[in-house]
Amino acid sequence: MDGWKKILEEHEIAPSYINCDFKNHPAIEHRWNEILEYGKQPDGNIFMSGTCGNGKTMTAVAIFAVCTCFRGRGARFYNAETLYPMWLREARNGMPGDLARRLGESPLLILDDLGQGEISDTFKRWVYGIINKRCEWERPTIVTTNLKSVQFRDVFGEAIVSRLCSGKIWKFEGKDHRIG
Numbered sequence: 001m002d003g004w005k006k007i008l009e010e011h012e013i014a015p016s017y018i019n020c021d022f023k024n025h026p027a028i029e030h031r032w033n034e035i036l037e038y039g040k041q042p043d044g045n046i047f048m049s050g051t052c053g054n055g056k057t058m059t060a061v062a063i064f065a066v067c068t069c070f071r072g073r074g075a076r077f078y079n080a081e082t083l084y085p086m087w088l089r090e091a092r093n094g095m096p097g098d099l100a101r102r103l104g105e106s107p108l109l110i111l112d113d114l115g116q117g118e119i120s121d122t123f124k125r126w127v128y129g130i131i132n133k134r135c136e137w138e139r140p141t142i143v144t145t146n147l148k149s150v151q152f153r154d155v156f157g158e159a160i161v162s163r164l165c166s167g168k169i170w171k172f173e174g175k176d177h178r179i180g
Contacts, residue, residue: 007068011077013061022062027055027177031170035059038168039066042075042108042140045167049145049152053176056144060110063142067108074107080116087126100126104133108140115147115155128160135163 008018023032038046039062046063048056060077067075078086090099103109114127134141143164145152153161 008061008065011064011068013064013077017058017061020058020061022058022065025055025058027053028059028062031055031059032062035062036066039063039069042067044140045135045164046140046142046170047145047149047164047167048143048170048172049147049149050172051174051176052146053178054172054174055177056146056170056172057112059170059172060112060142060144064108064110075110076103076106076108077110078103078112080111080113083111084117084119084123087123091122100130103130104137104139106139108142109134110142110144112144113146114143115145115152119155124156127156131160131163135166140167 005018022028022035028035042063048059050056057079064075064077086099109130111127131141141164147155149161149165149169
């Protein structure tokens with residue numbers, strides 16, 4: 001597990017996840033075998049939706065840790081809170097395409113909390129381009145969202161939902177483990 005911590009630190013994953021005992025965390029322990037299986041050999045997309053505090057990000061970070069540990073860091077993890085400003089900065093600085101290329105070419109891409117806040121049509125089209133490219137090249141993508149699948153479709157459109165939901169759909173429900 002210490003090797004995972006170093007990898008997660010290098011990828012600027014928050015300390016609350018780095019110091020977590022994934023296997024025994026109450027929000028995700030029931031999925032531990034699926035997490036290990038997928039992380040060791042990512043195949044297909046995973047769309048995780050559900051209410052806050054039910055382990056979506058924790059699950060995604062655990063998959064990221066397993067994948068980077070077993071597959072030589074062949075993954076990228078972006079939270080929507082940091083992804084949108086990165087995209088905006090790139091667009092404003094006249095460097096279109098570099099971030100999209102990195103995301104599109106990553107062996108595994110994890111987009112956490114997609115759908116949070118106001119989202120411009122231009123950003124939605126940009127996300128669609130990445131998801132579409134990844135599907136065409138059969139590169140697995142994991143998306144977590146607090147939106148229900150119908151709401152996600154309303155925000156991002158049928159085409160993205162069709163591509164993302166062609167794989168596994170994991171629903172997360174229950175009480176928010178952060179607030180007990």
